[in-house]
Structure formats: C-alpha cells, structure tokens
Amino acid sequence: MINNLDLRKLDQRDPDELQKLLHAVAEVGFLTVSNTGLDGDRVRQVLTAYSDFFHLPEVEKQKVDMSVTGSNRGWGAPQSEQVDPDANPDFKEVFDCGFELPAGSPYCDLSVYAPNLWPQSPPGFKETIQTYFKDASAVAMRVLRAIAVALGREADSFDNAFEPPMALLRGNYYPKRPIWAGARDFGIGAHTDYGCLTLLATDGTAGLEVRMPDGRWEAVEAEPGVFVVNFGEMLEFWTGGQVKATLHRVVGGTEERLSVPLFFNPSYDTNVAPPGSDERILAGEHLTRRFKETYLHLQVS
Ligand SMILES: O=C(O)CCC(=O)C(=O)O
Numbered sequence: 001m002i003n004n005l006d007l008r009k010l011d012q013r014d015p016d017e018l019q020k021l022l023h024a025v026a027e028v029g030f031l032t033v034s035n036t037g038l039d040g041d042r043v044r045q046v047l048t049a050y051s052d053f054f055h056l057p058e059v060e061k062q063k064v065d066m067s068v069t070g071s072n073r074g075w076g077a078p079q080s081e082q083v084d085p086d087a088n089p090d091f092k093e094v095f096d097c098g099f100e101l102p103a104g105s106p107y108c109d110l111s112v113y114a115p116n117l118w119p120q121s122p123p124g125f126k127e128t129i130q131t132y133f134k135d136a137s138a139v140a141m142r143v144l145r146a147i148a149v150a151l152g153r154e155a156d157s158f159d160n161a162f163e164p165p166m167a168l169l170r171g172n173y174y175p176k177r178p179i180w181a182g183a184r185d186f187g188i189g190a191h192t193d194y195g196c197l198t199l200l201a202t203d204g205t206a207g208l209e210v211r212m213p214d215g216r217w218e219a220v221e222a223e224p225g226v227f228v229v230n231f232g233e234m235l236e237f238w239t240g241g242q243v244k245a246t247l248h249r250v251v252g253g254t255e256e257r258l259s260v261p262l263f264f265n266p267s268y269d270t271n272v273a274p275p276g277s278d279e280r281i282l283a284g285e286h287l288t289r290r291f292k293e294t295y296l297h298l299q300v301s
C-alpha cells in the first residue's frame with residue numbers, strides 16, 4: 001500500500017506520521033503527501049501552462065528543441081528519451097528546465113547546470129514555471145528534513161548538500177496511447193529516478209504504476225494539490241539502502257495525461273557513496289552518466 005502523509009504533521013515531527021514516513025521510504029519507496037501549502041488551484045495553473053505549451057504547433061516547440069543542444073533544457077520530442085534499455089524510446093514529450101545558478105558560480109560551465117531555453121509562448125510560461133520551481137523545491141526540502149528525522153538524523157543533515165541544488169523541473173505530456181503501440185512501447189518505460197527526491201504533481205489522470213515489493217504494479221493517483229514522492233538512485237546509495245529507489249512506469253491509456261516531476265538533487269560535488277564506504281560517487285557525475293544513457297541526443301555511439 002502507498003501511504004498518504006500530511007506534511008504539516010511531518011513539519012511538527014508527529015511521531016505516528018514519522019513512523020509512516022519511515023515505512024514508506026524504507027519498504028515501498030513511494031508515498032503521497034498533502035497539506036504542503038501548494039494547493040490544487042496553484043498546481044492546475046502550472047499544468048495549464050505546460051498543457052498550452054505542449055499543444056502548440058510542432059514548429060513552435062522545435063524552436064526550443066533540446067536535441068540541437070548538448071544538454072537537456074527545453075522541449076524533448078516523442079521518442080527522444082529511452083529510460084528502459086529493454087523497451088522502445090518513450091512516447092511522451094517533455095519540457096525540462098533546470099535550477100538557475102547565481103552569476104559567476106563555479107558550476108556555470110557544467111551541462112547539468114546548462115542555461116534554460118524558454119519558449120515565447122504561452123505568455124507568462126517562464127514566470128509561472130520558475131515560481132513553481134522555487135516553491136516546489138522548498139516543499140521537497142521539507143520532506144527531506146522529515147526523512148532525516150525519521151532516519152534518526154539531525155533534521156538539517158541534508159541541507160548543505162543542496163546549496164545549490166542540481167534540480168530539474170519537468171513537464172511530461174503523455175498523448176493517448178498510440179494505436180501502433182506494442183508490448184515494448186510506454187509513455188515512460190520502467191525506471192528508477194536518478195537523483196534524490198522526486199516531487200510529482202499530476203493532473204489526476206491515472207497512469208503511474210509502481211513496482212511493489214511483491215512484484216505487482218500498483219496504480220498511484222494524485223489530484224492536483226496531492227503530490228507523489230519517490231526517491232532516486234543517489235538517495236539509495238547515500239543512505240546505504242535505508243531509502244529505496246523504486247521502479248515505476250506509465251503504460252499510457254485512452255486519455256492524454258500531464259505530470260510535473262521536480263527532481264531534487266544535491267549539488268554536483270556531493271559524494272553520495274554509502275556511509276563508511278571508500279567509494280566516491282559524485283552526484284553530478286552520476287547524473288551526467290544517467291542523462292547520457294537515456295536522452296537519445298546525448299548518447300555517445
Ligand atoms: O508521469 C508520471 O506519473 C511519472 C513520470 C516519471 O516517472 C518521470 O518523469 O521520471
């Protein structure tokens with residue numbers, strides 16, 4: 001079962017809520033969270049902005065096509081990403097934007113902090129998305145602090161590693177499942193996220209499925225204002241497996257669907273190797289490698 005948690009109670013360190021959180025991170029690797037301060041209306045505004053963008057004529061979207069860049073900022077066309085090497089490239093479209101560094105930051109030249117590409121239309125798109133990026137990041141940090149407490153650590157034990165974060169905000173657009181789609185075609189194939197914590201808003205349409213510990217695929221639904229939270233490979237390494245990075249996918253159905261994940265990752269130089277190990281796993285190197293494996297235009301063949 002995937003539990004719904006109340007972020008206000010987690011902020012207050014309510015012991016029952018923290019216990020539920022510990023179960024969710026350690027056993028399932030997925031939860032939903034309510035009472036974040038980002039309500040349904042706010043999330044619907046963001047979803048509308050992405051929807052208006054994805055429904056632009058293709059030629060408009062091509063003006064911010066990431067495939068002509070050496071990074072992952074802007075529009076990713078259908079079949080531009082293959083998250084599962086055993087499946088065909090995903091049929092979703094995406095729009096990715098990253099955390100904007102302050103001028104003069106030593107990280108400026110790294111591709112994981114590449115400059116964003118913003119479309120001319122819909123009007124106000126950049127402002128809506130950037131404001132949401134900031135507010136959603138604050139929610140992600142609150143959830144991470146509660147996780148630290150649930151794991152018996154200091155609440156702020158992850159904080160410094162996220163200054164600056166290597167965060168990416170994405171809009172996913174899933175058209176109806178195409179008639180040509182076969183057994184190896186997915187909206188997004190089965191994958192684990194690459195980073196730390198993913199805070200996902202959806203338009204409420206069913207589609208997301210999570211691989212449960214018993215091997216079943218369980219559907220998770222979240223109306224705007226409820227967020228799905230899951231964890232990526234880095235947090236699993238970094239906590240020595242105390243937090244699970246769980247497989248998930250979207251097969252796609254008879255209705256189109258939008259989702260907005262915030263991939264909240266620590267700064268480039270964070271060593272996310274398990275505690276006490278001699279290994280060194282730099283967050284930025286891991287993320288760069290996973291991007292190169294999965295975005296077709298970044299693959300080195
Ligand atoms: O659309 C969803 O519900 C999940 C999207 C997802 O897993 C991703 O973008 O990594």
Ligand SMILES: [Fe+2]
Nearest residue numbers: 191192193248
């Ligand atoms: Fe994912």
